[in-house]
Amino acid sequence: MIIQGNKGSVDLESPIEATELQKDRFINFFKANYNAVKIVEVRSFRSIRLNPNRMFLRKFIDEEIPFLLNLDNPVGKVAESLGRPIMTVAKKRGELLPTFINWTIKANRNMVTEDMDKLIADFIEYQKKYREEKKQIRKEGKNKDKRIKELQERIEFWKSSKKREELETFARFGKIEGNVDDLINKKIIEFQEEIGKINLNLKKSEL
């Protein structure tokens, strides 16, 4: 049932079937012995288990950040409490610290005099907001890319002989007024202007 690696990693050979009580006890066992334990409802379980051919990367979760930034605990103790290798925790701490320091400087916060727990909580909140904003910008960017592509296709269509023939037919029957060339150019300029506006907004949102 348990897979034990030679470096200290532990896995389960497969998910454990448990009664409600056993499930609660399993969760409580980890909550009592480790920090930042998060329970996630899933649709399916992973198929690949601890084995000699595969390395497993465990993404850090927000719940772990307060422990990573906790001044009072040495790296070994933090690693133990998070169920992670010391090297991974040391590396993550080293990666997280410049961002944290940068934020305190920009936000005019004081790491020496302020309550560290409050400072870390605010930093996590800031990071969450920052990530959400980035996600939103990326989403908007994708929609804008789609619109630009559409407009470029329209430009090509308005430049095509097919469209010209269609407009000339309409003009012959008096369905449209004015010169066909002027109409085509006007429409193409309209599309190009819209592309220009989208690109300008994209640049602004990237700043």
Added chain:
Amino acid sequence: MIINVKDNWVDFDKPVRMTERQIKDFKKFIQEEFNTSEIKYVKEKEPNREGIEVHQKKWEAWEMVALFSGEDTPTLEKKLNRNSMSIQMMGQKIVFEVLAWAKKRGRAIPPTQKDIEDFLGENQ
């Protein structure tokens, strides 16, 4: 750590690193709760460090000050001519130690070069 649950099933999201004591406690828990002591031992895959040479370059006070600049690792890599691993390892060590020291001594963060020199003087 993430524990995945679905109906009456529980699982680790990814393998968990445990100390000898934690492994012992976990085995005991599983034995008591699920009445099984089955253990499968495997060799773990290690990161490929072949060809990587380690040269330790002494850290200067001004470099330590740079670790408090808030600049990201790629910028610091260029500025200090060091690799990301060296910066992250030193960063996590020195920043915590200097912060604890600054709190004790009532010094400001980010520290000046003088602060770092004082810190090193007291801690070497």
